[in-house]
Amino acid sequence: MRLRRAIATPLLLLLSLLLSAPVAGPASAAEPATGFHLGETGRLLEADGSDFVMRGVNHAHTWYPTRTSSFRDIKALGANTVRVVLSSGDQWARNDSADVARVVGLCKENRLICVLEVHDTTGYGEQSAAVPLSRAVEYWTGVADALKGQERYVIVNIGNEPYGNTNASGWTADTKAAVRALRTAGFTHTLMVDAPNWGQDWSFTMRDNAASVLAADPLRNTVFSIHMYGVFDTAAEVEDYLKRFVAARLPIVVGEFGHDHSDGNPDEDAILATAQALGLGYLGWSWSGNGGGVEYLDMATAFDPAALTDWGRRLFHGVDGIARTAKEASVYRGPGGGDPAPGCAVAYRVTHQWGGGFQAEVTVRNTTAAPVSGWRLGWTFPDGQRVTQMWGGTPAQAGSAVAVTPASYTATIPANGSVTLGFLATWDGANGRPAAFTLNGAACTTA
Structure with a gap:
């Protein structure tokens, strides 16, 4: 999520050739997955092979660390996933290993899958305070003790919106390096990587280089995340972007989106409908606590689940919304992990x-x-x-x-x-x- 307008460009209106690079397959069947992993068609699978489709929201934990009841409230409304904002300490107060372990515990207690992201990389190259992905890697290795053994419950989103609109072409090499560094450090979790251009990829840098980034992952276990705001203001743009990934058997989720934004009016109905039709995950922005002129993106007024905004009601209770489409992760439904399904x-x-x-x-x-x-x-x-x-x-x-x-x-x-x-x-x-x-x-x- 960013608070400034993306630079408009004619590239948004151009069509590109379908991705032609070969798609890397999943890890060898001789090595059973210990957590989330990718199937042969690019689907996100749980350790037991169950298909998992994210249906959830973003929660700004690093700015509101005492709002721990939000995990319970988000689950009560039907979500199966929460994307949690963390900080490496470069722009905001650092979330240390103890706090990361607490967040993971809250996710598990409330039967949610945790997508954990470092927010300090937002708009690198254009936002002066932002840090590169290499700094996010240092953060993850520093809190690794809180994440090891949690591969069935946690997806590591390396860095939020890691490039602005300046020198966005650097995204490909930096993302490959970050993925390799985390694998070298022993991370076997599914990794998630955000697009450049403040997450919206209007330059198609992520789209056209996703196959090579996935091939650079020794575990072939990296998911791509597109953020859909003003750049995606028509159904045609939403469908074209997502369908290209599906056609190329590349894993894609809508890691952030809203019903409105300062850079344009995203087509949230098309985002929800297309994600549902293609069986793709989505995570709306955001539960509560927005500022800087985008307070309208709050789903719950003052973190109160009984006071949902129009946006909150649309996302949770509307057509193709969370309550109607979310399925709880199998790790919580047993067998194979979590509490058994009770009688x-x-x-x-x-x-x-x-x-x-x-x-x-x-x-x-x-x-x-x-x-x-x-x-x-x-x-x-x-x-x-x-x-x-x-x-x-x-x-x-x-x-x-x-x-x-x-x-x-x-x-x-x-x-x-x-x-x-x-x-x-x-x-x-x-x-x-x-x-x-x-x-x-x-x-x-x-x-």
Whole structure:
């Protein structure tokens, strides 16, 4: 994300030849993947071979490090991925290894895939304070202890928008060098690389050199990220750019986009529709806390998930949006990692009711022979009821959808045992009971 206008250029209107460089294949099948990796057609796969399509948002953690509830709120709205802004310490306060480990823990606790990015590279060559990708590599190697062993949960986005519009042709060599340096340092994670031109690649530098960058990765495990703002203001431009990558079997995601911007009006409907049609990932900018004249890009007003903006409602609840298309990563659904998909039964009853308010009780029973820890319970109210207070858990509510994470004393549901939550809520006109409940994304039976 940047706060200044990209320089318009006739190159945007020119057509290029399809990428002709040979596409490097995936790592040898004799070496099982330990985390995310690329399939033969350029699809992003999980360690178990499941196809993974990112559906999520960006969160400005480095500027708002105390807003840790945002991870829970983003998940409650249906996202499967969060792209987290970090700093190498060159432009903003450095996020050290302990903080990076905390962020990864928050992602895992909330069953999100973490895309971690260094923001200090933004607009290098044009923005005077920006640092090169080599400096981002130094940062990643400095926090490597927080990332090793997290390949199933973390994608390393080397540097945000690593070139502005000046000398953008340097992107190719610098990106190859950064990828090789991280592999030499022992990183086996999927790497993500942002485009130049403030992320928007109007010069087609990334598009026309992506195959050679992927070939330079010894693990053949690099994903390309395009940021779509004013340069992508028509459906034709959106479709042409993304379809060229798909045709060439090169992995591409929309790492940032918005519904409006100072450099033009991006076609967010086309971005969402095209990504869905092609099965490509997208990450909207951004959850909350924008400044510098782009406050309109906030999805949640003042980090409040109950106060979504028009942009937030469009991205989460609209056609081709997150709630309708996101699928949780298989690492969280088992087998092969994360908590197993639980067997569960839920009993819901209203214990007291009065004009405009009521008290209810929810009992969650684990019907398996193993305890369930770090759970998340979800339901949707049929009549717009709103939770005002809860004991036994912490609620996050967006519209009629409620997601509950446990209190310390209900954090584990014993094998063949149960926990009980209580809450106060408001109602107006009707107070119907929820029709269905999920535990860690799996449907529960109801009593």
